[in-house]
Amino acid sequence: MNSGRSQHVPVLLEEVLELLQPRPEGQYIDGTLGGGGHSAAILERSAPNGRVLGIDADVQALARVRAQFPDYVEQGRLRLVHGNFADLAHIVDEAGVGSVQGVLLDLGFSSDQMENPERGFSFSADGPLDMRLDQSLPVSAEDLVNGASEEELADIFWRYGEERRSRLIARRIVRERARRAITRTAQLAALVAAGVPYKAGAIHPATRIFQALRIAVNHELERLQTVLPQILDVLSTDDGSGAGRMAIITFHSLEDRIVKEFMRREAKDCLCPPRVPVCICGHKARLRILTPRPVAPTEQEVARNPRARSAKLRAAEVLTRS
Ligand SMILES: C[S@@+](CC[C@H](N)C(=O)[O-])C[C@H]1O[C@@H](n2cnc3c(N)ncnc32)[C@H](O)[C@@H]1O
Known part of the structure; x- marks a missing residue:
């Protein structure tokens, strides 16, 4: 048994689970571990053998999750890595993880970070002007x-x-x-x-x-641009139980636009301008979009957790060709 649950309810939790469909034996990457709420739920749903590689730029987040979910860590079902998700391919390589069934990003900063005045993310309590997710930067x-x-x-x-x-x-x-x-x-x-x-x-x-x-x-938009193609490369194609899926939660329009445009581009077979009569780019679709419109939190969720207000979830699945 694990010692406790995340104090903060993860944003769009049921919707993420619905889209990622964690399954036993599955391997997942949580690129934004935070308080570990989403990861813990994925581990619960993928019991008894599902695994999560949890990445965070913030060493304090990793320490908290390690303390909160010692059993998952001991069982080797939850592996924790300090790093930036922009280095996903390298992190996955180093960890010896092959292809995975799902990748989640829940972007931005966590409630723990926001509520700690020493981190400087919020002005509701005075603190140093820091704002680094990774304090080694x-x-x-x-x-x-x-x-x-x-x-x-x-x-x-x-x-x-x-x-x-x-x-x-x-x-x-x-x-x-x-x-x-x-x-x-x-x-x-x-x-x-x-x-x-x-x-x-x-x-x-x-x-x-x-x-x-x-x-x-934190170079947030550049990091997001950088990670998206790497996610696609690490997702498994259909192994008979379904193709790999990505789910991304954004909190403002700049991020959402990057995710939307990436998914739309990778869901198309040809990217040539309309005036080109025959395709010369040779681009082949690699994704199937699962959320034609972004999924937003319910009114009940926003009432419970006002931070969820601006959240948008988009998901896509690796395309398998017959
Ligand atoms: C919104 S929180 C995630 C909350 C988490 N889903 C949960 O259930 O508690 C975002 C987390 O991602 C981390 N983060 C943001 N950008 C990152 C990046 N480029 N690389 C690694 N971690 C990042 C932050 O440090 C923060 O802990």
């Missing part, structure tokens, strides 16, 4: 905020936060940091919010800026 949000040029900051806020006031906020930051370094989450949030009318219950004016900095610090 060299550049933190503080480094960016105090070191990037005004143009670079405005670009980050515009591209990753879709923030209309990107230039104004970048200018303010540059003016403020000339007086004193910006090192705290509350300091940055106050600077961003100054002079902006803010109604209780509405989204805080600093939300988009924090999102943008987190994406930039």
Whole structure:
């Protein structure tokens, strides 16, 4: 028996299980282990022999999961790896895992990370401006905020936060940091919010800026672009019990667009522009999309867990050719 359950209910859990269909003997990869909730559920569904390779960039997450699910770890059903999912092929190789029946990504940051002021992801409690998912990385949000040029900051806020006031906020930051370094989450949030009318219950004016900095610090969109083809390569083709499946949960439109476009492209046989009369690209579809529209959480889930509000789940299956 395992000692306990994840404190936070994983987002879209039933929907993920429905799409991944974990089965006994199956091997799965959870590229964003977090609190281990999804992994534990996959292990339960794939008992007695199903296995999960759990990856996280955050060593604290791995330590918590190891402590919470010691039996799965001891039985060798749950293997934990510190790393970035962008290195998936290499991690899978090193771990000696062959092809797998399912890969899950539940992107972004976890409740544990958000609720720990020392990690700097949230401004609801003051903390250092860190925001690194992997604290061994060299550049933190503080480094960016105090070191990037005004143009670079405005670009980050515009591209990753879709923030209309990107230039104004970048200018303010540059003016403020000339007086004193910006090192705290509350300091940055106050600077961003100054002079902006803010109604209780509405989204805080600093939300988009924090999102943008987190994406930039962790290179989130590039990592996502990099991992998608590697997932396809590691998924098994049909072994008689079904083809390998991928399930990806995103939390904002920038991520969702990358996943949607990847799946659509890999579900097509030819990528030539429409004016080319005969296919010259030779591209062959490798995926079958399982979610023509992204799956969203139910109202009940959002009421229980407001963080699920913006979640979107897309899934696809490796195409097997006869
Ligand atoms: C939303 S949480 C996952 C929650 C998890 N599904 C659960 O059931 O508790 C995202 C986790 O993925 C990790 N993460 C995000 N991007 C990553 C990346 N590129 N490589 C490895 N881990 C990453 C974060 O550190 C965080 O712990």
